[in-house]
Amino acid sequence: MNRSGFFRFMQRGLGLAAAVALAGAAYAQQEPIRIGAFLSVTGPAAFLGDPEQKTLEMYVEKLNAAGGVLGRKLQLVSYDSAGDAEKARTFAKRLIEQDKVDVIVGGSTTGETMAVVPLVEAAGIPFISLAGALVIIDPVKKWVFKTPHTDRMACERIFLDMRDRKLERIGLISGAGGFDKSMRAECLKVAPTYKVQIIADEAYGAGDTDMTAQLTKIKNTPGVQAVLNAGFGSGPAIVTKNFKQLAMNMPLYQSHGVASKEFIKLAGDAAEGVRLPAAAVLVAEQLPAGDKQKTVSVNYKKDYEARFKQDISTFGGHAHDGLMIAVEAMKRAGTTDKAKVRDAIENTKGFSGTGGVVNMSATDHMGLDLTHFRMLEVKKGNWTLVK
C-alpha cells in the first residue's frame, strides 16, 4: 500500500470531520427554544411519522407567528429515524448533545421510544413520546411522558362496547408487528375483568396478503360472537376485506392503530360497520357543542387539512398534543429549565387535546382515561360517533 497517499487521504478526512464538528458547535449558540423531534417520516411506520412531522412544523410556525413562547421563538430540530431504533437512539443523542434541545417530542413507535428512554433519563431532558404501548409509562419514568392512549386502554374500550352489545365470546386475530403483539397480550390480560372470553386466538405474518384461513378458523369456532383485530398497517384492511368475503355476519372491531382515512380507502365497502376506539379528532364536527375537545379538534382538523390538503389521522393529533403540553408547561414554569419544565408537564391538569383531556400526576405520565376514548363506527365510508 502506498503510505503517503493513504496518509494524505486520511488527513483530509480528519480535517473534514473536524470542520463539520466545529460548524456543529457554532450552530448550537443561538437563542430560540429548541424543540427536538425524531420521527419515522419514512419507512414502514411513515403513516405515523409523516403526519406527526407535518403537525409539528405547522404548529411551531403558528406559535412563532403568534410571538413565540416566553418571548422567544421556537425552533424545531427534527430527524427521520425511519422506524429504526438504532437510528432513533443516535438522533436522540444528537438532539441532546449537539443541538442542545430543551424538550423532545417524538418517537413514533414503541421500539424507537424505548431505545431512547435510557438516554433521556440519563441526560435529564423532558421527553414526550408519541407511541402507544403501556411499557413506556408503566413503570413511570421520571423524564418520560406520552400522549396517545395505551394499547391496554384500546382493549378496555373495545370490551366495554362489547359488554354493552352483550358480546361475550370473541375471536382475536393479530399481526406480527410490535404494536399487534403488545396489544394482543394486553387484551388477553384484561379480558377477564370485562367478562369477555377469547375463545379463538389467531395470528398472521407481516407480509401476508390473505387472512381467509385464520378467519375461517375463527368462524368455525362454535359460539364466536365478534372478532377483534389487533394490528396496524395494511393487515387490518385485508382482514376486513376477507371478513366481508367470508360473510361472517358478526361485529368486527379494529384497534386505534387504523385510525386514519387510509384504512377506509383500503378496505372499501368491507369497512362498513367496523368499530374501533379512537381519539375524538376523527369526528371533530360530530362532537356535541359542549364537548371539551370540540374546539381543539375542529381547529386542528381545519388547520391541517387547509395546509396539507390531506385527511387528518389521530397520529398527527398526538404530535399536536405533545407539543402543546410541552409549550404550556414552559409557560407555566416561566422558564425552559429542564427540571422545572418536567415538573410542570407532570402537573398538567385539564389540558384539552385532540386525544382527550389530560390530567397527569406523579404516578400517571399519560393522564388519559377511557371517558375521552371514543368508539367510532364506519358508516358510508366515514367515521361516525357511536352514541
Add this chain to the structure above:
Amino acid sequence: MNWRTPRTGGLALLAAVILLLPLALVNNYWYEVAILIGINAIVCVGLNLLIGYAGQISLGHAGFFGLGAYGSAILSARYGWPPAAALAATTAGVALIALLVGRPILKLKGHYLAMATLGMGIIISIVIVTEDRLTGGPDGMSVPAFTLFGMSLAGERVWYWIIGGTLVGAVWFALNLIESPAGRALRALHGSEVGAQVSGIDATRAKVGVFVISAMFASVAGSMTAHYSGFITPGKVSFFHSIELVTMVVFGGMASTFGAVIGAAALTLLPQLLTVLKEYEMVVFGAVMVSTMIFFPRGLLPSLMLALARKRK
C-alpha cells in the same frame, strides 16, 4: 521494519487516527458516530475477508450480528450471566452455527450462495422477531451494561476506547491472516477454485474457515453493540442491514482491509451529515453512491491509491 506495508504503517496510522480522533470529537454525539463507525468497521473487516479475499458473497451477515447481539442480551438479561461470559459463549455459539451452516452452503457458488446466505439471514431474523418471550419481539429488549471485574463499562468515552481497541485488533488479525498461508490459499481460491484445488488447497475447508471467522467478527460487534446501546431491536438483524454491510465493503474497496474500514466510515458518516438536507437526503445519498461506483470502480480506497500511484509516475 518496513513502514510502507499495510501490516506496519497502515496499522500504525489507524491506531494514530483512533488515538487522535477524540481531539475532534466535541461532544458525546460525535463519540456515538465514531463508535458506530468502529462497530460497522469491525463487521466489514471480517466480511471483507470473505467477500474481498475468498470471493464468496454473504447476504446474511446481519444475522450473525443479530445472533451476537441477542445472544449476549438474552444470556445477560434473562439468565443473569456475567456479560463477559455471555459474550464469549455467544461468540463460540455463533462460530459453531456458522460452521454447521457454512459447510453445506459454501459448496454453492455465485447466485446460489447469495440466495442461501440470504435465506439464512432471513430465518434468523424471523426467529428473533417471533420468539418474543425471549427476545421481546419487534419492539426489542433492554440489555444490561457491560461489567468487567465488577466495573460497569458505560458511556461513550469508555466505549470509544473499547471499540477502537477491538477494531485495531480486528484489522491486525485480518492483515496477518491475509499474509499467512491460509490467506494466500484464500486468494488463490478467489483467482481460480479449480486451480487452487489442483495446487493442493482444501477449498471447502478454507472457505468455511473464513466464513466462521467473519461470522465471529460480526457476532462480537453485535454483542458489543447490544451492551453499548443498552437496547436492541430486530432492525439490526434485517436483510437491509446485511445489504448495508456488503455495500460498505464494496464501497470502500474489496480485498482491502483499510478499504473496508473507510467504507464503513463513509457510509456511517454520510447519512449523519446528509440528514440536514431533509427530503433530498436520499437523492444526494444515491448520487454519491452511484458516482463513487462510476468514478471509483474498484472501491474508494483501491481506486484512489491507483490514481495516486499513476500520478507519481
